[in-house]
Amino acid sequence: MLHIWGRLSSINVRKVVWAAQEVGVAFERTDAGASFGVVNTPQYLQLNPNAMVPVLQDGALTLWESNTIVRYLCARYAPGRLYPEPLAERFNTERWMDWQQTALNPAGRHAFLQLIRTPVELRQPELIRQSNDETEHLLAILDAQLGQHAFVAGAQFSMADIPVACELHRWFGLPQARLPHRHIERWYQTLRERQASQGVLDLVLS
Template sequence: MLKILGKSTSINVRKVLWTCIELNLPCELEAWGSGFQDTSAPDFLALNPNAMVPVMLDGEFSLWESNTICRYLAAQAGHTTLLPAQPRERAGVEQWMDWQIAELNPSWRYAFLSLVRGSPAHQDSALLKAGVAGWHRHMAILETQLQSTGAFVTGSTFTLADVVLGLSTHRWFMCPMERPSLPGVEAYYLRLSERPGFQQHGRNGIP
């Protein structure tokens, strides 16, 4: 059986677990990370030298980086709705997946660590204000895209872009801060909430 090394509270692990549900793909979660098995252990570092979760084990094949794991699983399953086969359509999905990991995620790091994790190293009021503003600015980009498509990130069809951005959207709504009104994002959040995978690994009370 497919094995995922990580913990169910990790936003990146939850991407993979949600993808498995969308694919009707059984998997086993083996607990690694803070509070569980130590990712700096030699056996884990041999699988991922970054000492980060998740790691996927598919037989003898191992893979790290959550968005890459999601793409691999969809491609391996031949699921051309989650990950289109045609180059242009696939590039559109991957573009928004890459934006999530490269642009959106860094924008919320300071605010999340300050307001949710209570990190003592992230309590500078000016940096927090800038972090919140940057996070809202990036969510406004998503708002514009959703207003254009009227449904999901790349169009009328749910894709892997919605898995990764859906979890980021959930984190935005869960963070204890004032938020601007983004009706497209709000409708998107409700739309995602109809999906069993999002109910289990997204809108489940964990930011």
Template sequence: MLRILGKTTSINVRKVLWTCEEAGLDYQQEDYGSGFASTETEAFRKLNPNAMVPVIIDNDFVLWESNAICRYLARKAGRDDLLPVEPQACANVERWMDWQASEFNNAWRYVFPALGRKNPDYNDPARIAAGIKEWNHCVMILERQLQKTGCWVAGETFTLADVVLGLSVNRWKMTPFEHPDVPAIEAWFERLNQRPAFLRHGNNGML
């Protein structure tokens, strides 16, 4: 059976669990990370030299990097609706996935530990303000995209772009600071809430 190594409180583990359920794949999840089995062991570093979760083990195939894992799982399950085969449609989905992993997630690198995790090491007001500005800027890019599509991130159908960005937007919504009005995102978020796997692994009270 497919094994997923990583604690369920991890945002990146949760996107993999959500993808598995959308794709109809059976899996065994095993808790690794802070508070659980250590990732700082020689055995784990052989699986992922970065000592980070998630990692999947599929028979003798090992893969790390959450968005790469989501792509692999969609292809393994033959779910062309989640990740299209046609090159341009696939590139459109992957474009938004890559943007999530780079621009969107990097925007909250300081402000989320400060306001979401209450980490006392992140206490610079100027950096917090700059982080909020950049995070909201990215959210407005997504807002305009959803205004254009009128439905899902990459177009008329639900894809992996919605999975990875759904988790990120949930984190943005739950972090306490002033948020701009985003009616298209709110409507999209309500559509996500109709999906049982999102309620289990996305909008489940976890940051």
């Protein structure tokens, strides 16, 4: 049985849990990180020397880095379905996963930290504004893509949708007004209705 280490309040753990549920493989999960601790223990540092979550254990294999774990789960347990086998299709999904991690996530980080993790009296409005501006620019790109395709990487749900949707879950959960993006909203609602996304896209941010 798979073992996932990490708290569900982490966006990166949510990606992995959703992927495991999507491919239909049984798993156990142990809370770790933030108030749960664990990550700085000698035992955990042998699993991930970065002292971060998530970590996946699948038999003798131990993996860290959330998008890599999503790729692994989809490649091992859903090849040809969630993990495209033709190279052009595969790397189209790969680039959107990388885009989530290297562009969309950093853009929205300050808005999330300020509005969710920072007391009201200590918030910095300029950081929130900059974060919102950067995120809205990227959401316009995503909305245009979803205006042409049912899912992030094309006509079918794939591993690319998981990290991007987890990022949008965090964005939609921020207590602030946001611009409408009708294609994103259509796509996101479709994903919320997937059985495998339950317990992930319906979580309240913390």
